[in-house]
Amino acid sequence: MSDIIFDLIEQEDERLKNLIGLIPSENHTSPQVSAVLSSHLSSKYSEGYPGRRYYEGNQIIDQIENLAIDRLKSLFGVPFANVQAHSGSPANSAIYFALAEPGDTVMGLSLAAGGHLTHGHPRVTFSGRYFNPVQYGLDSNARIDFDQVRSLAKEHKPKIIYAGTTAYPFVLDFAKFREIADEVGAWLIADISHITGLVIGGEHPSPVPHVDAIMSTTHKTFRGPRGAMILVTERGLERDPKLGANIDKAIIPGLQGGPHNAITAGIAIAAAEAAEPEFKTYAAQVRKNADVMASALMKRDIKLVGDGTENHLMLIDLTNHSDGLGTQVAYAMDVAGMYANRNTVPDEPCSPFYPSGIRIGTPLITTRGMKEAEMVKIADWIAQVIDIVKEHKLPEERKERGKFVAAFRKQADANEQLLTIRKEVIATASQFPIFAG
Numbered sequence: 001m002s003d004i005i006f007d008l009i010e011q012e013d014e015r016l017k018n019l020i021g022l023i024p025s026e027n028h029t030s031p032q033v034s035a036v037l038s039s040h041l042s043s044k045y046s047e048g049y050p051g052r053r054y055y056e057g058n059q060i061i062d063q064i065e066n067l068a069i070d071r072l073k074s075l076f077g078v079p080f081a082n083v084q085a086h087s088g089s090p091a092n093s094a095i096y097f098a099l100a101e102p103g104d105t106v107m108g109l110s111l112a113a114g115g116h117l118t119h120g121h122p123r124v125t126f127s128g129r130y131f132n133p134v135q136y137g138l139d140s141n142a143r144i145d146f147d148q149v150r151s152l153a154k155e156h157k158p159k160i161i162y163a164g165t166t167a168y169p170f171v172l173d174f175a176k177f178r179e180i181a182d183e184v185g186a187w188l189i190a191d192i193s194h195i196t197g198l199v200i201g202g203e204h205p206s207p208v209p210h211v212d213a214i215m216s217t218t219h220k221t222f223r224g225p226r227g228a229m230i231l232v233t234e235r236g237l238e239r240d241p242k243l244g245a246n247i248d249k250a251i252i253p254g255l256q257g258g259p260h261n262a263i264t265a266g267i268a269i270a271a272a273e274a275a276e277p278e279f280k281t282y283a284a285q286v287r288k289n290a291d292v293m294a295s296a297l298m299k300r301d302i303k304l305v306g307d308g309t310e311n312h313l314m315l316i317d318l319t320n321h322s323d324g325l326g327t328q329v330a331y332a333m334d335v336a337g338m339y340a341n342r343n344t345v346p347d348e349p350c351s352p353f354y355p356s357g358i359r360i361g362t363p364l365i366t367t368r369g370m371k372e373a374e375m376v377k378i379a380d381w382i383a384q385v386i387d388i389v390k391e392h393k394l395p396e397e398r399k400e401r402g403k404f405v406a407a408f409r410k411q412a413d414a415n416e417q418l419l420t421i422r423k424e425v426i427a428t429a430s431q432f433p434i435f436a437g
């Protein structure tokens, strides 16, 4: 039987090969990781942990899960790892369930400042509905405002402080977070989902000496399958020797049933790949590419939040043109063959749905083998796209915005200048494999 799904997969492969992916939270997996994801491992039920399952027939699965755990422990130099959380948000939920009671206070960077929804966003997330969220922000240089972190921590005495980001272009100072967490007796958790690969590659300081536990998704700079890891440090186990066991319990029976065993195998392979010297080269190139792209963009008078980057991502601030231009620029970039995402900027003057920025990053294109010369080209194409659409200002009247965006999209789809850039993008991108190593 030939299912249309296979045609669609081929089309998606073509899209990935021909276009330029700038979403900083995405990556491509190696052929080895991709191969295990379609294996029969996904058929097996394995509720429980190695040696303690509720189902028989897990002799091989136990070995796979133990390998994933052991490889992560050795890669990060930590005494405990759990690889069963189905993704990053469930993994963060498990950490809350292991360390806090509903109603306890949790602190994290606000979404608008580059934090993640699961770090205590009010109302719409579990972290803001079942816990008492306190959110810190940025200073006038777009860096985390540690004076504010300290004063909020002293005032609210949070049970948990999250140090982690999803749209923040600078290095995280885990030692400073530790000082503050110690002053108020809070658990300190690093969510390094975005920067795991940089940490392993030595391109970002490691949180391991400073924090009690670490959460990371496995599909971003780590280059594994979509999943998550929770690590507990020596320091965390010293404070509570049961911390690992409590995290295990928070995953199952607390939040989930059985693990996704094919994903576990993929995490084990990605951990082995990340331990190879080539991974360091990859992480270094991600950083180099980000620096080159940032300075090429700024040379073209494009404003970046905080005037640059110290990691794998950049935030383009479009407010010098108009507020709420992110939707138009992101769409036009996609028409021109470069997919990214619209994003709020610090002190967003418009709205999260119609934000004024674009978030871009180098993990995907570096995996494809692109280097400095391609970064300059991409920056130039982005600058051209902004020039083409910068006069398409979002209406101030909210009711008119939906209609405006629909009409803008129609125009952009047929815009000859954008389609000419798309041809140039395809000519360059199609020369690179999806996974170069």
Ligand SMILES: Cc1ncc(COP(=O)(O)O)c(C=O)c1O
Pocket (backbone or CB within 6 Å): 025, 087, 088, 089, 090, 092, 116, 118, 164, 165, 166, 191, 192, 193, 194, 217, 227
């Ligand atoms: C810092 C951070 N934490 C958690 C998550 C949630 O991961 P998932 O989408 O796998 O639930 C993300 C995803 O973007 C993230 O950036």
